[in-house]
Amino acid sequence: MITDDPYLWLEDVEGPAALAWVKERTAEAEHALCTASCARLADELREVLDDTRRIPHVRRRGAHLYNFRQDAGHVRGVWRRTTLDEYRTSEPRWETVLDIDALAAAEDVDWVWSGAPVRYPDHGRALVRLSRSGSDTVVVREFDLETKEFVPDGFRVPEGKTSIGWIDQDTVYLGADLGPGSLTASGYPRTVRRWRRGTPPEEAEQVYEAAADAVSVAAWRDPTEGFTRDFLVVHRDFWHRDTYLLGPDDRRVRIEVPADAFAYAHREWIVVTPKSDWLGHPAGSLLAFDFDAFLDGRREPVVLFAPTERTALAGHSWTRHHLILEKLTDVATSIEVLTPGPGDTWATRPLAEVPALASAAVVDTDPDSDEYFLETDGFLQPPTLHRGETTGGTEVLKEAPALFATAGLDVRQHFAVSDDGTPVPYFVIGPDHTEPAPTLLHGYGGFEQSLTPDYSGLRGRAWLARGGRYVVAGIRGGGEYGPAWHRAALKAGRPRSFEDFAAVARDLVARGLTTTDRLGIEGRSNGGLLTGAMLARYPDLFGAVVIGWPILDLRRFHLLLAGASWTAEYGNPDDPADRPHLEAVSPYHHFRADRNYPPVLLLTSTSDDRVHPGHARKAAALLRDQGHRVLFHETTGGGHSGANDHVQTAAVQALKYTFLWEALAGGTEGS
Numbered sequence: 311m312i313t314d315d316p317y318l319w320l321e322d323v324e325g326p327a328a329l330a331w332v333k334e335r336t337a338e339a340e341h342a343l344c345t346a347s348c349a350r351l352a353d354e355l356r357e358v359l360d361d362t363r364r365i366p367h368v369r370r371r372g373a374h375l376y377n378f379r380q381d382a383g384h385v386r387g388v389w390r391r392t393t394l395d396e397y398r399t400s401e402p403r404w405e406t407v408l409d410i411d412a413l414a415a416a417e418d419v420d421w422v423w424s425g426a427p428v429r430y431p432d433h434g435r436a437l438v439r440l441s442r443s444g445s446d447t448v449v450v451r452e453f454d455l456e457t458k459e460f461v462p463d464g465f466r467v468p469e470g471k472t473s474i475g476w477i478d479q480d481t482v483y484l485g486a487d488l489g490p491g492s493l494t495a496s497g498y499p500r501t502v503r504r505w506r507r508g509t510p511p512e513e514a515e516q517v518y519e520a521a522a523d524a525v526s527v528a529a530w531r532d533p534t535e536g537f538t539r540d541f542l543v544v545h546r547d548f549w550h551r552d553t554y555l556l557g558p559d560d561r562r563v564r565i566e567v568p569a570d571a572f573a574y575a576h577r578e579w580i581v582v583t584p585k586s587d588w589l590g591h592p593a594g595s596l597l598a599f600d601f602d603a604f605l606d607g608r609r610e611p612v613v614l615f616a617p618t619e620r621t622a623l624a625g626h627s628w629t630r631h632h633l634i635l636e637k638l639t640d641v642a643t644s645i646e647v648l649t650p651g652p653g654d655t656w657a658t659r660p661l662a663e664v665p666a667l668a669s670a671a672v673v674d675t676d677p678d679s680d681e682y683f684l685e686t687d688g689f690l691q692p693p694t695l696h697r698g699e700t701t702g703g704t705e706v707l708k709e710a711p712a713l714f715a716t717a718g719l720d721v722r723q724h725f726a727v728s729d730d731g732t733p734v735p736y737f738v739i740g741p742d743h744t745e746p747a748p749t750l751l752h753g754y755g756g757f758e759q760s761l762t763p764d765y766s767g768l769r770g771r772a773w774l775a776r777g778g779r780y781v782v783a784g785i786r787g788g789g790e791y792g793p794a795w796h797r798a799a800l801k802a803g804r805p806r807s808f809e810d811f812a813a814v815a816r817d818l819v820a821r822g823l824t825t826t827d828r829l830g831i832e833g834r835s836n837g838g839l840l841t842g843a844m845l846a847r848y849p850d851l852f853g854a855v856v857i858g859w860p861i862l863d864l865r866r867f868h869l870l871l872a873g874a875s876w877t878a879e880y881g882n883p884d885d886p887a888d889r890p891h892l893e894a895v896s897p898y899h900h901f902r903a904d905r906n907y908p909p910v911l912l913l914t915s916t917s918d919d920r921v922h923p924g925h926a927r928k929a930a931a932l933l934r935d936q937g938h939r940v941l942f943h944e945t946t947g948g949g950h951s952g953a954n955d956h957v958q959t960a961a962v963q964a965l966k967y968t969f970l971w972e973a974l975a976g977g978t979e980g981s
Contacts, residue, residue, distance in 0.1 A: 446947030713767030740779030755807035834858035842897035
């Protein structure tokens with residue numbers, strides 16, 4: 311275990327010495343992996359990404375359905391729109407709204423699309439968000455959706471982690487980098503202001519200023535006719551917040567819910583999802599209160615969803631008159647629609663059939679009608695997009711093509727038993743025989759994020775079609791079984807997620823589905839922390855390890871970029887109560903020269919301004935100097951996603967899968 315850090319110089323993101331080291335290590339990785347077969351795979355994956363038959367997902371904004379599309383002809387992408395009648399056809403006619411390729415060429419900037427909130431209810435203007443090289447910081451420009459041009463002298467915000475939202479035609483709520491003292495320690499806006507058109511943002515009326523050690527603050531207007539209200543939220547940390555109703559003269563009325571609960575207003579209700587038990591209702595419930603009665607102190611909710619040991623709420627969406635629930639039962643999705651009735655009664659019925667071991671998710675709803683768009687897919691089942699109204703039937707709008715052959719493949723679900731006896735669900739996708747095969751185990755285990763079945767043409771072409779097995783583990787720290795599943799691996803409980811992952815690895819070998827030398831693991835971001843920890847703790851279980859865009863130095867993560875915002879998840883290194891478990895968990899501080907490690911590939915991006923590239927750089931340097939087999943690859947652009955366009959995505963994915971196949975299968979096809 312290292313105590314002093316000789317690799318701090320690699321945290322200098324753009325430092326000449328650090329970049330020279332990055333260039334040399336990246337060249338080594340490309341020399342080792344970018345073979346002719348890797349190049350062919352990259353071309354094949356690019357074809358998958360550019361396939362024109364992919365479903366163009368849409369969001370309704372008034373009379374139009376909007377879509378952002380990247381393909382071979384639009385490398386950076388094009389924002390476009392059409393009508394529902396056109397969208398129903400096999401070849402819709404699209405109207406270009408904003409061409410990002412043309413904009414980037416005209417301004418000579420590596421622009422990456424980052425979204426565009428549209429003003430409601432007139433849908434006449436948008437606040438276009440553009441990122442340089444895929445970073446989390448954006449510039450904001452007001453855009454006219456009628457003329458399809460940026461508004462001269464419109465709202466414009468320089469680069470930063472900006473929060474902005476419409477109040478009315480001439481006013482927005484703004485949180486921005488306005489100079490020294492305007493950001494929190496996490497790098498997010500510390501103030502929220504009411505900014506009127508034609509005035510300097512620095513002179514905008516300040517609504518609230520958060521403490522410097524908060525994560526962020528934001529305000530928004532709910533423009534629902536008859537229920538127009540303004541709200542303010544102060545994020546104390548990643549999991550705790552204070553929400554206020556803004557009254558006249560910005561008088562704040564706190565919404566009195568636990569700080570770890572998520573609460574918002576919808577028409578006449580306050581809707582609350584508690585993350586801990588509250589008012590006799592378990593964590594993970596969905597509760598609705600009469601808004602006015604709640605402010606008067608009454609606490610008599612209608613229970614819209616109650617979790618069980620096996621069931622969790624995956625999401626919910628409102629139409630004009632109904633509520634759609636997405637539920638998980640042992641990580642399998644079901645969809646229900648709830649309809650308010652007389653008094654506090656709500657009628658419940660299934661909304662859509664979801665195939666076994668598959669997923670369904672609401673893509674969009676319309677607040678002015680009961681329209682919804684719902685997508686279903688599975689590991690071997692290409693996506694299907696449905697449209698319906700909660701009061702009537704559904705129609706299939708789009709069906710994606712199969713992007714890889716599935717003959718001889720199947721999907722199974724198993725449960726491993728973790729060290730403390732907890733059953734851990736996992737999916738196995740691959741050959742329908744039970745002979746050992748090269749196997750790639752994927753996990754995340756953090757921030758209450760659930761890993762559910764999904765269709766990936768990249769995974770199918772690069773791994774399954776070659777005879778490999780792919781495994782998805784629903785370990786603790788995620789949201790597969792709701793807040794309690796996440797809380798079990800919070801802070802000092804983090805090793806439970808590692809133990810769960812190790813249990814799945816052992817179970818795969820015990821079932822004869824693979825062997826330790828043919829079992830690889832991958833994870834990115836918090837999943838990179840997971841795979842880094844598995845390398846440090848359980849190296850004998852694996853034949854190859856991919857650590858992508860990772861958090862690895864848990865002594866210093868809070869000092870690097872957005873890291874301070876994650877102390878509620880991991881703990882605070884400056885807190886004596888947290889430091890011992892962070893030192894015990896931190897992968898970077900437990901890599902050893904006297905242990906045998908499998909081959910390692912570390913991936914990151916110079917432009918990642920969320921998870922500092924220094925985590926991956928320092929780990930690669932340490933492992934390399936310890937004499938271990940390690941390759942390191944850093945893209946210049948792409949931010950935390952690692953790629954700005956399909957060319958970069960295909961190249962990085964081909965590199966990763968080539969590394970894994972060479973390590974686990976010796977480069978041979980088949981199992």
